[in-house]
Amino acid sequence: MIYTKEHIADLDRITRLKLINSVTGIKPANLIGTINNMEQTNLAVFSSVVHLGSNPPLLGFISRPKGAEFGHTYRNIQENGVYTINHIHPEFIKNAHYTSAKFGEDISEFERCNLSEEYIKDFKAPFLKESTFKIGMCFKEALDIKRNGTILVIGEIEHLILPDESLAASDIDLEATNSVGISGLNSYYSFKKINDYPYARANEVPEF
Amino acid sequence: MIYTKEHIADLDRITRLKLINSVTGIKPANLIGTINNMEQTNLAVFSSVVHLGSNPPLLGFISRPKGAEFGHTYRNIQENGVYTINHIHPEFIKNAHYTSAKFGEDISEFERCNLSEEYIKDFKAPFLKESTFKIGMCFKEALDIKRNGTILVIGEIEHLILPDESLAASDIDLEATNSVGISGLNSYYSFKKINDYPYARANEVPEF
Numbered sequence: 001m002i003y004t005k006e007h008i009a010d011l012d013r014i015t016r017l018k019l020i021n022s023v024t025g026i027k028p029a030n031l032i033g034t035i036n037n038m039e040q041t042n043l044a045v046f047s048s049v050v051h052l053g054s055n056p057p058l059l060g061f062i063s064r065p066k067g068a069e070f071g072h073t074y075r076n077i078q079e080n081g082v083y084t085i086n087h088i089h090p091e092f093i094k095n096a097h098y099t100s101a102k103f104g105e106d107i108s109e110f111e112r113c114n115l116s117e118e119y120i121k122d123f124k125a126p127f128l129k130e131s132t133f134k135i136g137m138c139f140k141e142a143l144d145i146k147r148n149g150t151i152l153v154i155g156e157i158e159h160l161i162l163p164d165e166s167l168a169a170s171d172i173d174l175e176a177t178n179s180v181g182i183s184g185l186n187s188y189y190s191f192k193k194i195n196d197y198p199y200a201r202a203n204e205v206p207e208f
Numbered sequence: 209m210i211y212t213k214e215h216i217a218d219l220d221r222i223t224r225l226k227l228i229n230s231v232t233g234i235k236p237a238n239l240i241g242t243i244n245n246m247e248q249t250n251l252a253v254f255s256s257v258v259h260l261g262s263n264p265p266l267l268g269f270i271s272r273p274k275g276a277e278f279g280h281t282y283r284n285i286q287e288n289g290v291y292t293i294n295h296i297h298p299e300f301i302k303n304a305h306y307t308s309a310k311f312g313e314d315i316s317e318f319e320r321c322n323l324s325e326e327y328i329k330d331f332k333a334p335f336l337k338e339s340t341f342k343i344g345m346c347f348k349e350a351l352d353i354k355r356n357g358t359i360l361v362i363g364e365i366e367h368l369i370l371p372d373e374s375l376a377a378s379d380i381d382l383e384a385t386n387s388v389g390i391s392g393l394n395s396y397y398s399f400k401k402i403n404d405y406p407y408a409r410a411n412e413v414p415e416f
Contacts, residue, residue, distance in 0.1 A: 001375065003368040008265050020262035022380035023343055023368060025295055026389040026399060027259070028233030050258050051235070052270060053356040054228035057216050060353075060360075062260060087233055090402055095416055101408035114416030135231055143351050145268075145362065148261040152360060154353065160211040160231060167209070172230035174391045180402065181234040181389060183382045187404045191234060191389065191397040194298055199393065200309035208303055208322030 022184035029088040029180045029188065031096055032061070033110075033117070033126045034076030041117055041126050042072040043109040045100050047182040049085055057157040059085065059137065062150050072105060074142075074153060080124050081139045083155065086131035087179045093188045123159065133162045133177050171196065230392035237296040237388045237396060239304055240269070241318075241325070241334040242284035249325055249334050250280040251317040253308050255390040257293055265365040267293065267345065270358050280313060282350075282361060288332050289347045291363065294339035295387045301396045331367065341370045341385050379404065 008016060027047035034042045048062040063074040077083050088096045092115065099109040110117050116129035120136070127134045136159030143152040166177040174191050181189045198204075216224060235255035242250045256270040271282040285291050296304045300323065307317040318325050324337035328344070335342045344367030351360040374385040382399050389397045406412075 001370055001372050005265075005364070005366045008365060008368065009263075013263070016265070017262045018379050019368075019375075020265045020365070021259055022382075023265075023341075023365070023370075024257045024259050024267060024293075025236030025238060025341075025387045026234050026382055028235065030233060048258050049232045050256050050270060051229055051232050052353060052358055053272075054225045055217075055221070056356065057213075057224070057228045057231075058356055059232060062258060064261075085232075093403060094405065094414075097405040098408045098413045098416075101410040101413050103410050112413065112416075133231075133233075140355060143353065143360070145260060145351065145360075147348060147362065148264065148266055150260055152351070152353075154355065156213070157216060157228070157231070158213045160216065160227075162209055162231075164209050167227075171226055171392050171395055173395070174230075174234055174397060179233045181399065184379050185407065187379055187381070188402045189382060189399040190402055191399060194301060194388065194396045194398055196395050197302065197305040200306045202309040202311050205306045205309050205320065206302075208306075208320075 018184050026181040026183060026189060029096070029182045031086045031088060031099065031128055031131070032073050033084040033086060033128055034073050035080060035125055036076045037079050040106065041108045041110050042076055043099050043113070043115060043128065044073045045088070045096050052154065058140070058154060059135070059157065060152050060154050063153050064150050074151065077139050077153065082123060082125040083137050083139065084125045084127045085135040085137060086128035087133035087177065089131065089178045090180060090190060092130050093180060097188070120159065133166070133179060135160055226392050234389040234391060234397065237304070237390045239294045239296060239307065239336055239339070240281050241292040241294060241336055242281050243288060243333055244284045245287050248314065249316045249318050250284055251307050251321070251323060251336065252281045253296070253304050260362065266348070266362060267343070267365065268360050268362050271361050272358050282359065285347050285361065290331060290333040291345050291347065292333045292335045293343040293345060294336035295341035295385065297339065297386045298388060298398060300338050301388060305396070328367065341374070341387065343368055
């Protein structure tokens with residue numbers, strides 16, 4: 001099947017949303033936890049968390065501001081400067097998925113979707129207790145992507161909490177961490193490791 | 209296991225690279241194909257391709273400029289304005305992985321790693337013949353992430369080529385497309401679908 005730019009523009013909105021959200025391949029399934037100045041918590045599923053660099057350890061995600069009523073995650077991050085990124089596991093995919101519904105500002109997705117807040121000392125944002133792999137982030141800057149009104153939110157890792165058994169030779173085994181991925185907007189996947197390869201040095205590349 | 213910001217800063221460089229490259233969870237495994245004005249092609253594995261928006265259909269990826277000698281992908285994109293994003297499949301993961309070695313400018317990873325160029329009419333950048341899921345991209349802009357010297361490269365989808373059997377109700381089945389994912393720098397994974405959920409509307413969220 002071949003789509004051109006023109007075909008894509010002519011698709012109905014939902015078909016285009018589903019298709020274009022799928023074309024990059026698998027996406028990481030994370031829940032971002034935040035809190036506002038009124039101590040109201042928020043939890044939202046994001047599939048756009050991306051590695052920006054390791055030293056300093058920077059991660060980004062894409063925020064879609066939707067006006068005054070929604071976009072609570074980004075607004076809470078601006079208010080408090082911290083947030084958490086929590087891996088989704090198979091046991092609570094359904095709960096996690098429904099955090100994407102547009103609840104009012106006074107409803108915490110933690111409570112509505114039966115997920116649990118967890119706090120650590122001197123860090124204001126809520127972690128997700130059900131997740132065994134979670135990251136405490138400090139907001140650094142936001143880059144406007146004016147072309148479509150989205151924002152690249154950039155933060156630095158302050159705390160990294162992960163299961164001991166997930167590390168093998170400093171590599172994280174995503175089968176062992178029981179992490180999941182997303183295709184498009186609605187489909188969740190588990191993983192099976194195929195292979196590891198060494199860091200590729202030009203003089204060590206095999207003949208093919 | 210718990211790491212603080214200070215622990216992470218104290219890790220040796222390779223351990224930190226491996227660890228921080230893994231914390232976001234699964235990453236999509238794509239090969240980006242480019243060509244320069246001297247008709248020299250380049251192919252490089254990227255795990256940072258991210259959906260930015262569906263209308264217009266925009267994708268981003270993170271480029272790490274490494275000085276004059278390397279970073280051929282971004283330089284070629286600047287020269288010709290087009291590039292391709294091609295899903296990696298299990299049959300050629302090893303070939304794909306070794307495109308990440310730092311070859312000289314006069315060496316095409318297509319040739320060195322035994323992968324095949326494929327062209328379509330009126331589009332200068334090379335697609336990867338071995339990939340059944342490929343995207344022709346038109347460069348739009350690059351946002352500097354000054355904090356760590358990386359770049360968010362933004363492009364619009366011009367051509368989308370995918371297998372017919374991959375679409376089910378406009379959702380792309382990444383098991384059917386035989387796509388793979390990456391953890392960290394070196395580990396490749398296949399997928400198994402766990403579940404689909406409907407688009408989440410607040411008044412249709414189940415009780416948990």
